[in-house]
Amino acid sequence: MDKNKLKYFRKRLLDEKKRLFKTLNNMNNMEEYGSMDVYLSELSNYDNHPADSGTELFMMEQDNGFKNRMKTTLLEIDASLDDISNNKYGICKECGKKIPEDRLDIIPYVKTCKECSDGLAILANNEMDRRTFVPIDEEEGTSFGDTKEDLVIFDREDAYQAVHQYNYVKDDPSFHTGDNLGVDDEEGHDGGDGVEEVENISQEYYDETIK
Numbered sequence: 001m002d003k004n005k006l007k008y009f010r011k012r013l014l015d016e017k018k019r020l021f022k023t024l025n026n027m028n029n030m031e032e033y034g035s036m037d038v039y040l041s042e043l044s045n046y047d048n049h050p051a052d053s054g055t056e057l058f059m060m061e062q063d064n065g066f067k068n069r070m071k072t073t074l075l076e077i078d079a080s081l082d083d084i085s086n087n088k089y090g091i092c093k094e095c096g097k098k099i100p101e102d103r104l105d106i107i108p109y110v111k112t113c114k115e116c117s118d119g120l121a122i123l124a125n126n127e128m129d130r131r132t133f134v135p136i137d138e139e140e141g142t143s144f145g146d147t148k149e150d151l152v153i154f155d156r157e158d159a160y161q162a163v164h165q166y167n168y169v170k171d172d173p174s175f176h177t178g179d180n181l182g183v184d185d186e187e188g189h190d191g192g193d194g195v196e197e198v199e200n201i202s203q204e205y206y207d208e209t210i211k
Contacts, residue, residue, distance in 0.1 A: 001101075076111070095116050099113050
């Protein structure tokens with residue numbers, strides 16, 4: 001890239017940097033900026049349900065998001081100014097090819113060409129989809145019943161059983177095994193399908209008793 005074009009893009013970057021600094025200063029100088037009081041129309045929010053402040057909270061978080069984005073853009077502008085000084089401006093950080101000047105004219109602090117930018121966006125979206133639809137505990141954690149018979153560590157199920165014994169209820173069938181495990185944990189339990197003993201009485205037995 002020739003010197004005149006570098007000079008042009010340098011001026012574009014400095015103008016954008018100046019504009020962002022001015023906007024950030026105005027936001028920071030605003031009275032009580034970042035406080036919910038700026039967005040509330042009532043004198044007191046004490047007697048309101050938290051849901052009543054949903055709109056105000058959204059507006060506050062949106063403004064904070066704008067502010068953080070402008071700070072990130074300022075860092076990108078500074079990096080682009082350094083690239084101009086080091087004769088690296090306009091070179092894609094991913095593939096090393098030249099970024100078209102039309103693209104630089106729209107976003108003078110852009111770091112990648114369109115092809116690489118699209119590829120990075122696809123990767124980011126795939127990662128976002130994976131995190132959205134696949135909870136982290138399904139990959140890294142275990143469920144409450146994920147234990148092996150030969151596993152001897154003190155796990156979550158053991159912790160539950162250790163404290164559950166103090167909640168003993170007399171004649172509760174869950175404790176008939178005598179080992180504080182409960183009906184579901186006891187292999188080969190022959191107590192039948194019913195929870196209470198009366199549930200195991202057959203219709204034939206009942207008919208015999210009323211004759």
